[in-house]
Amino acid sequence: MGATGTGKSRLSIDLATRFFSSEIINSDKIQLYRGLDITTNKIPLQDRLGVPHHLLGVFDSDLIEELTPSQYRLHASSIIEDILGRNKLPLIVGGSNSLIHALVSDRFDPNSDVFNDVDSILSSELRYDCCFLWVDVGIEVLYEYLLRRVDDMFDSGMFEELVEFFESEAESGPIQQFGIKKAIGIPEFEDFFRSGGGGDDTVDTQLKERAIQAIKYNTCELAKRQIEKIQRLRSAGWDLRRLIATEAFRAVLLSDSDMSSEIWEKNVVEPSVKIVKTFLEE
Numbered sequence: 001m002g003a004t005g006t007g008k009s010r011l012s013i014d015l016a017t018r019f020f021s022s023e024i025i026n027s028d029k030i031q032l033y034r035g036l037d038i039t040t041n042k043i044p045l046q047d048r049l050g051v052p053h054h055l056l057g058v059f060d061s062d063l064i065e066e067l068t069p070s071q072y073r074l075h076a077s078s079i080i081e082d083i084l085g086r087n088k089l090p091l092i093v094g095g096s097n098s099l100i101h102a103l104v105s106d107r108f109d110p111n112s113d114v115f116n117d118v119d120s121i122l123s124s125e126l127r128y129d130c131c132f133l134w135v136d137v138g139i140e141v142l143y144e145y146l147l148r149r150v151d152d153m154f155d156s157g158m159f160e161e162l163v164e165f166f167e168s169e170a171e172s173g174p175i176q177q178f179g180i181k182k183a184i185g186i187p188e189f190e191d192f193f194r195s196g197g198g199g200d201d202t203v204d205t206q207l208k209e210r211a212i213q214a215i216k217y218n219t220c221e222l223a224k225r226q227i228e229k230i231q232r233l234r235s236a237g238w239d240l241r242r243l244i245a246t247e248a249f250r251a252v253l254l255s256d257s258d259m260s261s262e263i264w265e266k267n268v269v270e271p272s273v274k275i276v277k278t279f280l281e282e
């Protein structure tokens with residue numbers, strides 16, 4: 001668990017390569033859908049190091065619109081059964097706390113949105129024996145990192161990916177806000193592409209810059225909301241083990257990747273391995 005950008009995917013591979021029989025199940029609600037791999041930050045194939053991933057980029061949001069938390073609960077639990085049936089270890093990885101809550105809660109009520117309904121109560125009764133790892137990065141450092149990550153995503157081809165996406169949507173009128181179309185990047189770029197964007201005049205440049213600023217702002221807001229939800233789960237009694245990755249991210253911001261990897265290993269991977277080992281031995 002953890003906010004966007006905190007290194008959950010990296011940690012999941014670090015763990016899966018140490019606990020050899022692991023398989024990963026995605027719990028990011030936007031990464032469930034096919035497409036927009038850069039925009040939605042799906043872990044690239046070469047970084048998965050052969051570890052099997054489930055529910056990552058498998059649904060077509062034009063066909064199913066949006067997978068509900070209860071549908072996620074059904075899909076993910078049947079994959080968990082299958083993984084356990086093969087004597088392997090399922091790792092659930094992703095930032096959508098509503099999906100994690102739906103999956104592991106003992107009594108899940110599909111009609112209540114536990115994080116947004118004021119009256120609903122978060123229960124700590126779970127239907128699985130869970131070991132929760134929460135990767136946390138101090139908010140100021142995380143914000144700075146996320147701003148930089150958005151620039152890096154554009155350097156890696158996010159704009160070209162969005163051009164292709166909006167071209168394929170061109171005939172279908174205004175973008176409906178469901179499924180993958182809720183991905184940060186799509187609503188923010190709608191004005192730019194709908195105004196015939198893609199040229200290089202001043203209006204285009206301004207709209208593009210405005211869209212990038214909105215993406216940065218909305219990504220930071222998402223991170224803040226995700227951390228609030230994690231803290232609510234903790235207050236409700238979920239035994240979340242917190243790994244503090246702030247120093248590793250500080251080193252990233254100083255462009256010291258060797259130092260960052262060393263600190264990541266010491267502050268995040270080693271304690272996580274210990275926690276998981278103890279959990280498996282209990």
Ligand code: ATP
Nearest residue numbers: 028029030031039040095096097098182183184222
């Ligand atoms: P909520 O109830 O607010 O939807 P949640 O816990 O169900 O919260 P989050 O993972 O916090 O789900 O996602 C909330 C929103 O953040 C998504 O609807 C989407 O706009 C954006 N978002 C989440 N993950 C991604 C992603 N991988 N890429 C782009 N945008 C994302």
